[in-house]
Amino acid sequence: MQGKEAGGGDAQYASLYRTVRQKIEARALRVLANISSAMSNAVLKFVAWVCHKAIRRIAGGGCGTRVACVERLRRAKAAGLPLVFVPLHRSHLDYVLVTFTLYLTGLRPPLVAAGDNMKIPxxxxxxxxxxxxxxxxRVDGSDKHGDPIYKSxxxxxxLNSLAANNNLExxxxGGRSRTGKPQPPKAGILSVIMDAYLDGTIDDALLVPVSLNYDKLVDGNFVREQLGMPKQMETFWSALRGIWSTLNTNHGSIRVDFNQPISLKELVTSFQKYNYLKMPVERPLTPPNNNHLGVNLDHRILYNNSHSSLFGADVSADHKLMIEAIGRHLVYDASQGTALMCTNVVSYVLLTEQRSGCTMKQLQASVENRGMKLSxxxxxxxxxxxxxxxxxxxxxxxxxxxxxxEGSGETALVxxxxxxxxxxxxxYYSNTVGAHYAPQAIMATALESILHQPGADQDTVxxxxxxxxxxxxxxxxxxxxILCAPCTRLEERMLHALDALVQTRVLHAHQTNGGLEEERWSRRFAERLEEDEEDERPDPTRHxxxxxxxxPEAVAERRRLLLTIRPLLEAYAATCRAVATSGAxxxxxxxxxxLDDLALDYTQNRMPYGEAVSTDAIRNCHRLLRQWGVVEMYDENKTRCLRLAPEYDEHAAFQRIAHNIYKFNVDTKILRDK
Known part of the structure; x- marks a missing residue:
């Protein structure tokens, strides 16, 4: 009798298992049908024809790519490996332009991962x-968005697309850049490609960083979102209105550039050798007040950003770090390969070198000089x-x-x-150039913070x-x-930025006896990527x-560099003040x-940078404070909330941490004098 009951129980469980499995498989099939592409040669030909006609109408300067880019891709195609195109995202037109360019050059278009917001009728x-x-x-593991069936x-x-040797893009x-700067990577899909390589689904893949740039952004601007207004979702009618507006506007020139393909196998092999990626992290990130910041800052930055939606719970920290490092490498390469359009250079000059206005002749000289320096x-x-x-x-x-x-000719005021x-x-246009100058701007701002300290020597540092x-x-x-590729240490990048300040005569080398040899030794020390043991030699740069x-020329150069990142620091300082007063x-x-505080400061002339009113900068400061352990995030009634961590709940304790931001946002004379 007991045997019959046991047998009946097993049969019941088996039946329940089959029922549940059938439901899961049916749902997985519905997900796949909803996800899958339906690439068609007929559609590709039609879209190529439409693009050809449309681009002649909307881009007076045409849409181009370098001949060297096409040759690189043809050599990469000959290797017989899947090509994974990794573009930076500026416009909805990016989806079509990469495919259109590849189609015209005779290369197989890739399967493109597009946000479901674009799945409009x-x-x-x-x-x-x-x-x-x-x-x-969003497909991460939160209660609201977690869906293991969907992710699987x-x-x-x-994985099956890669196994079939399809190209991928x-x-x-993630989404389009709202600031014009390259954004940190979202490594979810990259983690799947890494899995495909590590489990032998593919022998290798060639990762191709892609950059696109426009004289005039096709999608309009992101001012509404930077001012805190919600993103407007794409609909059939909004898409139709956008297309009509685009077709009746000249957007100048467009560039699509494919950078040097990188072997995934070689990247993995290289990053496995970097010991600084393997160092243990006792505390993920702390406010920058320790004496060994340069030793492990690279590792801690990677560690604090190595979270992705498709990793899974059983993935090691080393694996996440490697994927984060490779993602940052791709973003950095794509940003360095981005063609700088004339609107980028002119906007940068107007917001830094000629912020107070100038004549057309002066602006021409500044733009020509800046273009020459960039080249x-x-x-x-x-x-x-x-x-x-x-x-x-x-x-x-x-x-x-x-x-x-105002006016005309060379004497016109601009x-x-x-x-x-x-x-x-x-x-937004200026930030493409600003990202290039960010390392030098950081060193110039650091110099200003030192000179601003009470009793500081104004002549030597x-x-x-x-x-x-x-x-x-x-x-x-x-x-x-992202100041450098992860295969380069931040300290080394800052040393090069320091060299640039010397070359532009912002600083002059002033060394005591033996200083030159010690500087050479320090640079060899900084460039060493593998440190097996702590060097006991005294600080080699002490002299x-x-x-x-x-x-005046050096002061003008310092002012330009300060203005490159000053609006960001204003936004960060205002964010800290708001956190201090609100608490939670x-x-x-x-x-x-x-945003309201920044806008009020601007309208009352306490802060002169309108571009500091930026939702992106405020949210990035919140992320920094969370990584420092200063604020905590929690959900209340399905609303994301922030509060000060208990140890920083006292005003004085928080101010000590916020000082690490305030000290760089100094009221310096060279900005007031302009």
Missing amino acids: FFGWFLRGCGAFFIRR ALRSYI FFIE QAGRDLGYTGDTPALLNHALDMLGRGLVRR RPQLGIAPAIELA RHSTLLDAGMQLCEVLHQEY IKYRVNHD GSQKELVKRT
Whole structure:
């Protein structure tokens, strides 16, 4: 009798198992059907024809790529490995332009990971026919978004696509950049590609960083979102209105550039050798007040950002670190390969060198000089021609809403519109160049923070003091910039930035006897990527000093570099003040309060940077404070909230931490005098 009952129980469980399995399989199949692309040669041909006609209408300067890019891709195709295209994301047009460019060059278009917000009637069908497969914008493991069936189905789709030797494309930043700067990587899909390599599904893959840039952004601007307004979801009618507006606007020139393909196998092998990625982390990230910041800052930054939606719970920290490092490598390579358009250079000059306004002749000289400097630094300029014509073209693209012109000819007065909305939009174009100058700007700001200290020597500064301050500011702004590829140490990158300040005569080397040899030794020390044991030699830079150049040209260069990142520091300082006064509340309300404070400071002339009113900068400061352990995030009634951690609940304790931000946002004379 007992045997019958046991047998009946087993049969019941078996039946229940089959029922549950059938439901899960059915749902997985529905997910796959909802995700999958439906690439069609007929659709590709039609879209290529439409793109050819449309681009001639919307891009007066055409859409181009370098011949070297096409040759690289053809050599990569000959290797017989899957090509994984990893573009930076600026516009909805990016989806089509990469596929269109590859199609015209005779290369097989990739399957493209597109956000499900683009799955709108009619247009979504066309994207699917071009190779798009639609994924949720968020598939992480939170209670609200966790869905193991969905994640497993998506992972299986990607793995099978790679196993079939299909090319793949995904936007490693996730969504479009709202600031014009490259964003930290979202490594979910990259983790699946890594799994495909590690489990032998593919022998290797070639990762191709891709950069796109526009004279005038096709999607309009992101001012609404930077001012805290909710993102407007894409609909059929909004897409139709957007297309109509785009077709009736000249957006200048467009560049699509494919950078050097990188072997995934070689990347994995290389990163496995870097000992600094394997160091234990006792505490993920702390405020920058320790004496060994440069030793493990690279590792701690990677550790604090190595979270992704498709890793799974059983993945080691070393594995996450490697994927984060590879993702940052791809973003950095793509950003360095981005062609700088004339609107980028003109906007940067207007917000830094000529912020107070100038004559057209002065602006021409500044733009020509800045373009020459960028070209000498190895950056690709996406424009050619004589400076007056280029400048007029750039000002026409930016429009009267962003730049005001009074008069005509070389004596015409030109000044940027520095109200909040126009400054935010102008900063979007400027930030592409600003990201290039970020390391030097960080060192110049660090120098200013040292000179501003009570009783500081205004003529000389120690190398070690300046480098330490620069590294501290690197940590503060690590959410804003990827300053170097992870195969290069941050300290080494800052040493190169320091060299640039010497070359531009902002600083003069001022060394005591033996200083030169010690500087050489220190650079060899900084460039060493593998440190097996702590070196007991005294600080090799203790005798190295720099003399601060107070000539007008040097002061102007310092001012330009300070203005490159000063609006960010204003936003970070305001965020800390808002956190200190509120103590706790929903993140949305805290962001709004900070935006209101910044806007009030601007309207009352207490803060002159309209572009500092930025939701992205405020949220990045919140992330930094969370990583430092200063604030905690929690959910209350399905609302994301922030509060001060118990040990920082007292005002004085929080102010000691906030001082690590305040000290770089100094009221310096060279900014007031302009």
